[in-house]
């Protein structure tokens with residue numbers, strides 16, 4: 174989302190103390206998601222992986238645009254069902270409890286992505302106990318090598334999915350189970366992949382492997398869920414993932430439904446984390462800006478060890494009768510308010526001018542921002558949550 178001076182003025186006027194807020198552009202989110210859906214080929218559909226950001230206004234904004242929601246826990250099922258009682262849900266994650274499987278069955282999910290043969294047996298056991306049929310897709314940990322991305326869940330030993338070698342046995346077992354219905358295959362192998370042509374080739378591999386396994390078992394391949402993983406290059410926000418090119422490179426499928434479940438790609442751009450600079454100082458020859466907020470609100474840069482991109486918003490007013498500290502031109506490290514040297518949002522970034530009292534607008538903070546952060550670390554007050562375009566303005 175673009176920096177909007179009116180929003181900045183509103184944030185400053187609405188803050189009791191120094192500004193610290195997540196701001197989300199819901200209209201921009203809806204436009205982006207609708208364009209992403211419109212670019213898909215026939216028989217392909219886009220779900221939203223809610224772990225990227227499951228705030229209610231975000232779910233409300235995407236309901237009716239995406240084909241469904243991907244969840245990873247019973248808690249996420251509840252959040253989605255509260256917002257969208259009838260929208261399809263698919264349920265994944267490597268450690269599902271019986272209670273979570275039962276919750277999925279009761280919620281009428283469109284698919285449970287089973288990650289091992291043991292989990293397939295437990296899905297059958299739970300569904301039989303409830304007297305229902307549970308639709309299941311097999312999550313496969315594809316053999317490598319896979320293209321390079323920030324995170325790899327497959328193509329190497331991980332806790333995710335079943336080994337390719339287990340797939341024939343899993344299919345045979347699924348056929349014999351009275352209370353699970355095989356509906357397809359699931360692959361979520363990479364996260365934050367930037368290379369659109371390589372990602373399209375990877376999806377072709379998924380389709381080919383799924384087709385081979387299904388044919389060998391005498392089953393229709395049904396749904397091929399190609400996961401999420403569409404990347405955001407935080408170091409080059411002006412070069413977004415080529416989603417249109419990616420969609421254009423996908424094959425026309427006739428015998429399968431191709432499903433995507435994207436998190437970051439859908440919601441990263443619609444959110445910003447806006448914080449006020451409390452202090453600027455130099456020690457051991459390095460300049461530091463300390464802000465109201467930090468990695469307890471916005472853990473992504475610490476989690477990935479990157480400098481998160483931001484823009485300095487100059488604030489002219491200065492409330493004190495003594496000089497205003499600042500840096501000009503040189504590199505500055507942006508640190509949060511926590512008593513931890515790891516509380517860093519951006520390191521050695523060259524800025525024009527940055528002074529105490531200015532605001533920093535961290536871009537593309539809509540995915541894996543607040544949702545993955547340890548909010549109550551050190552018990553600082555929470556940021557406000559301002560949802561532009563929501564029917565009711567919500568503040569924290």
Ligand SMILES: *Cc1c(COP(=O)(O)O)cnc(C)c1O
Pocket residue numbers: 222224225243245265266361363364365400401402403434435436437438
């Ligand atoms: C997290 C996750 C996603 C979304 O990943 P993104 O990289 O944000 O698109 C999709 N599917 C599964 C199974 C996940 O765990």
